[in-house]
Amino acid sequence: MTYQTPSTAILRLAGSLYLTIIICGLGAEVFLRGPLVDLGDVTATAGAIREAAGHFRLAIAADIVMAAADAALAILLYLIFRPVAPVLALAATVFRLIQSVMIAMNLMHMQSALLLITGAPGLVPANAEAMALHSLSLHAYGYDLGLVFFGVNSLLTGYLIGLSGLFPRVIGAGILLAGLIYLTGSALRFFAPALFDSFAPAYGVTILAEGAFCLILLLGRTGQRQMRTA
Numbered sequence: 156m157t158y159q160t161p162s163t164a165i166l167r168l169a170g171s172l173y174l175t176i177i178i179c180g181l182g183a184e185v186f187l188r189g190p191l192v193d194l195g196d197v198t199a200t201a202g203a204i205r206e207a208a209g210h211f212r213l214a215i216a217a218d219i220v221m222a223a224a225d226a227a228l229a230i231l232l233y234l235i236f237r238p239v240a241p242v243l244a245l246a247a248t249v250f251r252l253i254q255s256v257m258i259a260m261n262l263m264h265m266q267s268a269l270l271l272i273t274g275a276p277g278l279v280p281a282n283a284e285a286m287a288l289h290s291l292s293l294h295a296y297g298y299d300l301g302l303v304f305f306g307v308n309s310l311l312t313g314y315l316i317g318l319s320g321l322f323p324r325v326i327g328a329g330i331l332l333a334g335l336i337y338l339t340g341s342a343l344r345f346f347a348p349a350l351f352d353s354f355a356p357a358y359g360v361t362i363l364a365e366g367a368f369c370l371i372l373l374l375g376r377t378g379q380r381q382m383r384t385a
Contacts, residue, residue: 161235163375170372172228179221187214201272201284215265222259236315247311254305261297264290299344302337309334329364
């Protein structure tokens, strides 16, 4: 049994949302928040955030945009893959939406850290800075907890890509591998934190895999005119 492929407009909109997610996510973590935060140095982190509070606020804003775009993308990917495997497509959507909500709610830890560092009435500055670093640490753990759900979503999405025949199978394999990396990284963060930094370079694979999927969506073309059902 066959179904017509989704429209070019839907594919390109999904690709645009994916690109927004990548830009905002990397921008917030690598360029805006990352250079300011050293979880091993309370004083340096507090000083850096205090001096670049605008960058820190911009990182929060970027993550809000990323979470909103991620929720919208989850819906579009459901529309794309629903004809080939409706239950799996729905499951993938649910896991991605859970991740989006967790990322958005987790931003309260960042806002808490900012409020503590820029002025917490009634608190001794040193105590406020220590509490702020704790909030930032919770944000890091909360982010990785959200990636557990995104890892499951990636496994399902990778399988759906391969099952549909809509995109090259290598794209599906890459997304599957990305899902395994997300799950492994999150497991290390919680259960073997001493190994997490050594594993961190593996996340480069996830950037390549998701970037490739984003690009093929932006092109708005599929490998076949019709997608297959199982």
